[in-house]
Amino acid sequence: QIIQNQENQKENLDQRFPSLFRKGRRKTVVRNLGKMIYYSKVKFKFQHFQEVNDCFLELFQSYLYFQSVGPNGLTYQGLLPLRELQVRELEAAQGSGQQEHAFRIAGPLLNPLIVFCPSAAELKQWLYHLEKQIQLSGGSLALPLLAQ
Numbered sequence: 556q557i558i559q560n561q562e563n564q565k566e567n568l569d570q571r572f573p574s575l576f577r578k579g580r581r582k583t584v585v586r587n588l589g590k591m592i593y594y595s596k597v598k599f600k601f602q603h604f605q606e607v608n609d610c611f612l613e614l615f616q617s618y619l620y621f622q623s624v625g626p627n628g629l630t631y632q633g634l635l636p637l638r639e640l641q642v643r644e645l646e647a648a649q650g651s652g653q654q655e656h657a658f659r660i661a662g663p664l665l666n667p668l669i670v671f672c673p674s675a676a677e678l679k680q681w682l683y684h685l686e687k688q689i690q691l692s693g694g695s696l697a698l699p700l701l702a703q
Contacts, residue, residue, distance in 0.1 A: 638694035
């Protein structure tokens, strides 16, 4: 039992983020989804809610994975197929500092997510990589591809 725990700890250290996606009884080890293109820690909220939480966002070749633990202990996570997503930058709201660098992710059966990046540079990186991967996975873009 102790050896197995040490193995689990080592495996967890190898992962950038806690990446086990559960849907019902099925579990997917997120790192098995292919090459990770981009990742970072951001803040997010569901469009129609006020609560903003820290969130780990990981972009793979065909999926976007997010995981967040709210202050109430609830874990929000999602594994979103890129070809079904629409992504667009949000205009900065007057007088609200947090929405300076934000984008919206929408798709079928998805309560739209608002993602807040810590900087304009981070926002540009996310938009560039998301749009490129959405296009490569056969999705359509709502806005022209940003130049890097």
